[in-house]
Amino acid sequence: MSEETWTARVFGGFRKTSERLTENLSGIVSKTRLDEAQLDDLEDALILSDLGPRAARRIRDKLAGERFERGADEQSIREAMAEEIAAILRPVAKPLDIVAFPRPQVILVIGVNGSGKTTTIAKLGHLFQELDYGVLFAAGDTFRAAAIEQLAVWADRIGVEVVRGPEGGDPASIVFDAVKLATDKGTDALIVDTAGRLQNKRELMEELAKIRRVLGRINPEAPHDVVLVLDATNGQNALQQIEVFKEVAGVTGLIMTKLDGTARGGVLVAAAEQYGLPIHAIGVGEKIDDLRPFDPDLVARVIAGVA
Numbered sequence: 001m002s003e004e005t006w007t008a009r010v011f012g013g014f015r016k017t018s019e020r021l022t023e024n025l026s027g028i029v030s031k032t033r034l035d036e037a038q039l040d041d042l043e044d045a046l047i048l049s050d051l052g053p054r055a056a057r058r059i060r061d062k063l064a065g066e067r068f069e070r071g072a073d074e075q076s077i078r079e080a081m082a083e084e085i086a087a088i089l090r091p092v093a094k095p096l097d098i099v100a101f102p103r104p105q106v107i108l109v110i111g112v113n114g115s116g117k118t119t120t121i122a123k124l125g126h127l128f129q130e131l132d133y134g135v136l137f138a139a140g141d142t143f144r145a146a147a148i149e150q151l152a153v154w155a156d157r158i159g160v161e162v163v164r165g166p167e168g169g170d171p172a173s174i175v176f177d178a179v180k181l182a183t184d185k186g187t188d189a190l191i192v193d194t195a196g197r198l199q200n201k202r203e204l205m206e207e208l209a210k211i212r213r214v215l216g217r218i219n220p221e222a223p224h225d226v227v228l229v230l231d232a233t234n235g236q237n238a239l240q241q242i243e244v245f246k247e248v249a250g251v252t253g254l255i256m257t258k259l260d261g262t263a264r265g266g267v268l269v270a271a272a273e274q275y276g277l278p279i280h281a282i283g284v285g286e287k288i289d290d291l292r293p294f295d296p297d298l299v300a301r302v303i304a305g306v307a
């Protein structure tokens with residue numbers, strides 16, 4: 001996909017978020033400084049747009065300190081907002097680099113069912129393929145046959161081999177086989193699907209601990225990444241998931257999906273400000289190339305509605 005098409009997708013993706021945020025700005029016009037009541041309204045608008053109280057406060061402070069020389073019209077307010085949102089996003093916008101030596105880089109992908117985990121694995125595999133990396137998948141979500149099947153269908157479509165076992169099989173043994181295969185072949189990236197059973201934290205924790213033990217036997221550095229996939233349409237719930245998965249799974253980075261078609265894209269900013277975890281990529285659609293690392297300045301401008 002060309003750069004232009006991707007930019008258009010990002011714009012399209014955040015359109016609803018941007019609309020929600022800026023529909024509250026239209027009445028606000030001031031001379032050179034915003035008064036307290038206007039700042040309160042803006043802060044509320046930011047919270048209502050899922051940016052979270054901390055980011056909202058930070059942006060409010062920025063706006064309060066701003067001298068709008070040509071008057072605080074909607075456009076100037078949006079621009080100042082975009083600047084601060086970019087400042088929040090810049091430190092966390094980090095693509096997932098393949099740096100492991102020896103290979104493979106083992107990337108555990110976790111997230112609740114339906115968050116877009118399987119699709120994201122496929123998209124991530126495709127992204128690595130485009131960078132000329134060799135990729136292998138491990139179908140570690142053995143809890144449901146459909147999950148194994150779905151991963152296999154995607155793998156087939158993009159020409160990636162997948163190590164799989166029976167439904168109900170032991171995920172750790174699949175991961176073991178997959179790491180062995182990837183190590184023997186010198187595959188660059190091994191992406192592991194895992195079950196997303198948040199309702200049973202202990203079981204999930206034990207399963208992940210077992211996967212870690214098995215991985216550690218072959219490569220003490222593995223897993224190199226534990227990536228949590230979040231569905232942006234869940235808004236504030238997505239933040240709670242970060243909280244829980246950080247505790248049970250030692251999350252090292254995030255991918256946020258389904259930013260298209262939701263007005264809740266502001267949650268990306270809330271996650272960045274509250275957790276500071278790297279955000280490796282964003283998903284803005286169901287197609288294979290709808291996932292990419294993101295440009296924080298572009299996304300900030302899109303959210304704030306600066307053309």
Ligand SMILES: Nc1nc2c(ncn2[C@@H]2O[C@H](COP(=O)(O)OP(=O)(O)OP(=O)(O)O)[C@@H](O)[C@H]2O)c(=O)[nH]1
Pocket residue numbers: 111112113114115116117118119120147150196257258259260261283284285286290
């Ligand atoms: N609009 C949109 N849909 C997406 C995106 N990412 C994934 N989806 C869709 O979300 C649905 C769930 O995705 P899956 O990949 O099946 O999610 P999962 O977390 O693996 O879910 P289970 O397989 O049920 O555990 C699918 O219909 C995907 O096509 C995205 O960025 N945008």
